[in-house]
Amino acid sequence: MDPNNPYETWQAVIEKVKSYGTVNPAQVDAFLGRMQPQASSVGFLLATVDTDFIKGQIEKRFLSQIEQALRDLFETEYVVEIEVDPGSSAFMQQIATQNAQQAAPYTPPAQPAAPQAAGAQAGAAPIAPAHSEPAAPAAQPIQSQPQVAPQVQPAIAAQPSSPQPPAATSHLTGSQIARANGMDTGAAALTFENFIIGDSNRLAYSMAVSVAESPGKSTLNPLFIYGKSGLGKTHLLRAIQNYILETRPDMRVVYIDAQEFITEYSIAAIDHSKDKSSFQAFQSRYLDADALLIDDVQYFQGKSATVNIVFQLFNRLTDAGKQVVLSADRSPKSIDIDERYKSRFNSGGTYDIQPPEVETKLGIIKSFIEEYKRSEGSWDLYVPEDIQMYIAEISSSNVRELKSAVTKVISQMTAFGNPDITLSDVKSLLENHFSAGALKKITVEAVQHEVEQYYQVSHADLIGTKRSRNIAYARHVAIYLCRQMIDIPYNDIGKRFNRDHSTIMSSVEKIEKKTKESRELQEELEIIIKNIREN
Known part of the structure; x- marks a missing residue:
């Protein structure tokens, strides 16, 4: 091995570090894969990374292992220098190019112009009270410069273009800053440092870090992270919030769960007829944000008025270069809302988190x-x-x-x-601990029932002789899930579907092949599996 060849040296270092029992190989790939070797010689290695955060994490987590690997490989002490070069990461350049190429064209829905006359009353048009979902403001969108209720901070538009961190917060700890922003200690503890990285979440993690370091970049605005419950979406959103609050205390970050947002909007809309300042305060809270993070946006399904308000806020913020981050338990195209909004969800960066290996x-x-x-x-x-x-x-x-x-x-x-x-x-x-785990007894009948419900086919058709496309597809999925979740012999599955051994094998192979090609099928399987395990 030539110690003067930086690329060859670096590849050997990565493999050597992975061989140490004290490290997680997936995390080695996640962090050291972001380093670009620039120069090397006997006793010296220079590499660059694209952000200060990645540099700090590598120095904290892996610098001693890198130095040890170089000693083991070349039998001499090494000085390792890591510098920040925003353009050095081929990985991040590839992602930016991919986002630019794949972003769906978006045309904002036509909105009436906001009143510009001095003294015009800010705020949405009157909203009719509703017993469930309040009606959307019909005539006027949210104003770009709302009046602010006394308890609400001044609008961002009124702040200096390059604000300095307030002296009152510059010396606070991360937890003190979090408490000052209404966060509990549990949320304050969700950071990038304690997020465990693996192949299943590495890309989403990297994008979250990029947004936290440079909020408002057009290539990742909005950032949309999706994956089923319990995989770490909330952790990443809170980590973004905590990182920005710690490194940029002058910025205002608002995190909210979609269900809480719906409740707030409903209350503000109902109170609007009595007290117009209540709705103004509601909208100002979000328009004043430098970064808005909304968790579990799938709950906006069927809430057309709320969705309308969300996208008025969304457009105002992103047009002003403010960051928006969204999460859901499914991809944007699987959320039942207007196609215009699905397109807007996809206009930045969309990344999924898979179940952890x-x-x-x-x-x-x-x-x-x-x-x-x-x-x-x-x-x-x-x-x-x-x-x-x-x-x-x-x-x-x-x-x-x-x-x-x-x-x-x-x-x-x-x-x-x-x-x-x-x-x-x-x-x-732990025999009965995991409600959705492998130890829960699952039956063929349970699989068949949930597949029938999801694809809207009858039991008679599922196990019968009809071969129409939708019935055959549902049948293949049910057979595949029986094999995956119950792991019983092909013959036994065949008896429950009135099929022979070779037909069952063929169905399993078809779905296995299609799951490698179709993210949509993967999402369907995730939802059906969740229903099987929870019902």
């Missing part, structure tokens, strides 16, 4: 154990490796359930006086 779940378990040891001062706590691996293998993809399982085991070891807990003990302890 065993290695990522194991990393989450180890991280959670270390977090517990630090918080409780229980440095002598030891959870055997075979127990950690067992939890990772039998757990569902829901990270919350995974962490609660680890908590349950630790409680048995500490509070209930069983420090020498065995694998057999843990198997009994």
Whole structure:
């Protein structure tokens, strides 16, 4: 190996670091893959990264391993220099190009011009009270310069173009800043540093970091992250919020869950006829934001008035260079809202989080154990490796359930006086823990029922002889899920569908092939599987 060849040297370093038992290979790829070697010689290596955050994380997490790998490879001490060059990351350049090429063209819906006359009353037009979903303002959009109720901060438009961090917040800790912004300690603890990266979430993580470091960049505005419940979407949104609050205390970041937003809007709309300032205060809260983060936007389905208001806010903010981040449990195209809004969701960067692989779940378990040891001062706590691996293998993809399982085991070891807990003990302890896990008994009838409900076909058609396209497709999916979720022989599945062994095998192969090509089918399977496990 030539120590003067930076690329060759760096590839060898990455492979060497991965071989160390103290690191997670997926996280090595996630971080060291962002480094670009620039120069090397005996005893020296220079590499660049695209952001200060990535530089800090590599120095904190991997610098000692990089230096060790160089010593092991070349049998000499090395000086490793890491510099920031925003244009150095081929990975980020590729993503930016991909976003520009794939962004759907968007034409904003026609809106009446906002009143510009001095003294014109700001705020939406009167909203009729409603028993459920309030009616959308029909005549006027949200004004670009709303009047602000006394308790609401001044509009961003009124701030200086280059504000300085207020002296009152510049010395505060991250948790103090979080509390000042109405966050609880749990939300303040959700950071990029304690997010476990794996192949299933690496891209979404990288995009979230990019947005946090440079909010408002057009290539990632809006940023849309989707994946089923418990995979880390909220963690990433809160991490963006916490990072911006810590590094840019002059910026105003608003995080809200979609259901909470619907409630706020309903109350403000109903009160509008009595007190116009209530709606003005509602809209000002969001128009004043430098970054708006809305979680679980799938709950806007069927809420046409709320969706209309959201997109008025959305357009005002993005047009002004403010950042919008959205999350959902499904892709934009699978959310039942107007096509114009789906297009707008997709106009920035859209990234999914897949269920974590065993290695990522194991990393989450180890991280959670270390977090517990630090918080409780229980440095002598030891959870055997075979127990950690067992939890990772039998757990569902829901990270919350995974962490609660680890908590349950630790409680048995500490509070209930069983420090020498065995694998057999843990198997009994967690037998019924995972509501959506592999240990829950699933039947062929349950699979058939949920597939029938999802695709709107009858049971008689599903197991019958009809071969119309929609029925055959649903039948293939049901057979595939029986094989994947119950793992019974092809012959046994065939008996329940009135098919022979070869037909069952063919159905499974068809769906296996299609899942590799169709993200839409993957999402359908995720929803059906969730319904099977929860019902």
